[in-house]
Amino acid sequence: MSEPQLSTRVRVEPLDPIFADMARAWAERLGLPLQGEADFALQVGAAGLQLVELVEHGPGPVRVDFVEGAAAHRRLHGGGSGQMIAKAVGVQPGVRPRVLDATAGLGRDAFVLATLGCPVALIERQPLVAALLEDGLRRAAADAEVAPIVARMQLHGADAIELMQAWAGEPPQVIYLDPMFPHRDKSAQVKKEMRLFRPLVGADVDAPALLAAALALATHRVVVKRPRKAPAVEGVKPAYALEGKSSRYDIYPKKSLKPGD
Template identity: 50%
Template sequence: MPPEKNKEQPRQRSLRAGVAFDRPEQAAAAADLARQLGLPLVAPVADDLDFILVRTATRLELRWTGDVAPAAPVWAEFVAGPAGYRRRHGGREMLIRAAGVKQGRAPSVLDATGGMGRDAFLLAGCGCTVRIFERHPVVAALLRDGLLRAAAHPETRDSAGRIHLVAADSREFLENMTNPGENIDVVYLDPMFPERTKSALVKKELQILRLLVGREEDTERLLAAALNAAGNRVVVKRPKSAPPLAGRKPSHCLSGTTTRFDVYLTMPAAS
C-alpha cells in the first residue's frame, strides 16, 4: 500500500524562498535584504519557491507561492487594518490586565515570542516599553518593516518608539542575564500552539507563521528562563481549554471566548 500523503510535509523540509521587488526603485533595498537573509534575489512570480518576500513601494510582503497556504500576502501592520481599529476603538484588553498595566503604572515588558508584533504593539500603546525578541529571520524582517512604518506615522509614532526589536533567541538571552529580576517587570510568552484539525479556522497570518517557524520544541525551558528573569510576572497566552504550559499551574488566569492568559507572579506587585 502506498504511504499516506503527509499533510505536514512542507514544514519538515526546508522551505524554498527568495526576495523580490516590484518596482525598480526598490531593487537596492531588496538586494540588501536578500544578502542579510542569505536568500536569492528572484522575480516576483516564482512557481518553484514556497514563498517570496516582496519589497513593494510601501512595505515588505510575504507572498506564499506554494499550495498549502492562502495566496494573499501577509505583512506586519500597526497603522491600518485590525491593529488600527483596535487602537481607535479598543477597550481594556485582557492582555493589558494580565500584564498588570494600571493607571500610572506601565511595566517594562520583554515579549519573548514576538511573531508579527500585534500583542507587543498593544502593550506599547498602553505606555509599556517593550523589548521584542523574534528568532526567525524572515518574521523579524517583516516585523522590523512594520515597526518602521509605524514609527513614520503620527498616530503610531509614540508606541513604535517604545518598542525595541531584537532578532534573536529570547531563551538564550534570558538564560544568560547577569541580573535576572532587574530591568524586566513582565515576560510575555505566546508560543505557537499545535495545529487545530479544522485548519480553515486558523487565520491566514497564523497559518503562514506556522509553516515558517514549524514546531517550537523548547517552550518548557523558555518558561523556566522567563520565570527566573521576570521581576514581577510572566504572562502566557494559551488557547482557552489548553493545559498550562509545561504543566505549571499559574497564579491566576484571565479567560476570554477563545484565549486564556495564564499569569505567574514572580514577586507581589507594588501597591
C-alpha cells in the same frame, strides 16, 4: 518560535524594478536568493515588506501594519486598560510595567501594550518574521500619531532563551509568552497567517525551556497566552488564569506590581 524548516524555500523579489536594490540588500542580509524555485517570496514594494506563499489560490500576503487596519482599530476602539491582556500583565492606575515579549511574532500584542504606555522589548528569532516586524516598526515610526507608541518598542532578532539567559541591564518586570500552538481558530486571518508561518516556524517544542528562562528573569510576573482549552505549558503550574472566549492568560506571579516600582 522554531528555526526555519530546511525544506522550505524562500526567495526575495522586488515588486517593481525601483526596489531591486532594497530587495538585494534584504537577500544578502537574510542569506536568501533573488531568483529560482521557491515556496515563499519575501516581496519588497512601496508598502514595505510582505511574505506570500507562491501557490495558486494562496492565502495572500502577510505584512506588519501598525498604522492602518486592525491595529489602528484596536488602538482607537480596543478598550484601553480594560482589555484582558492589560489585566494579565498588570496594567493598573499608576502602573505600566516594563514588558518583554519573548515570542513577538507580528508584534500585535506588544503594540497593544505599548499603546497603553508600557515600554516593551520584543524578541523574535525567526529571521523572516523579524524582518516583517522590523519593517512595520520602521514605517510606523514615520507616522505622527503612531511614532510615540512604537518608540516604546525595541526589537531584538535573537533566540529568546539565549537572550534571556544572558540578559544585560535592568530585567523586565513582566515577561509575556505566546508560544506557537496548533490553533483551531476558524477566522480567515488566523488561517492565512498559520498557513504561511507553520512551515517556516514549526511548533514551539522548547516552550517549557522558554517558560523556565522567563521565570528566572522576570522580576514580577510571567504571562503565557494559550488557546482557551489548551493545556498549560509543561513545568511550573500557573497560579491563576484569565479566560476569554478563545484565549487564556496563565499568570505566574513573583511579586506584586505597585506604583513607583
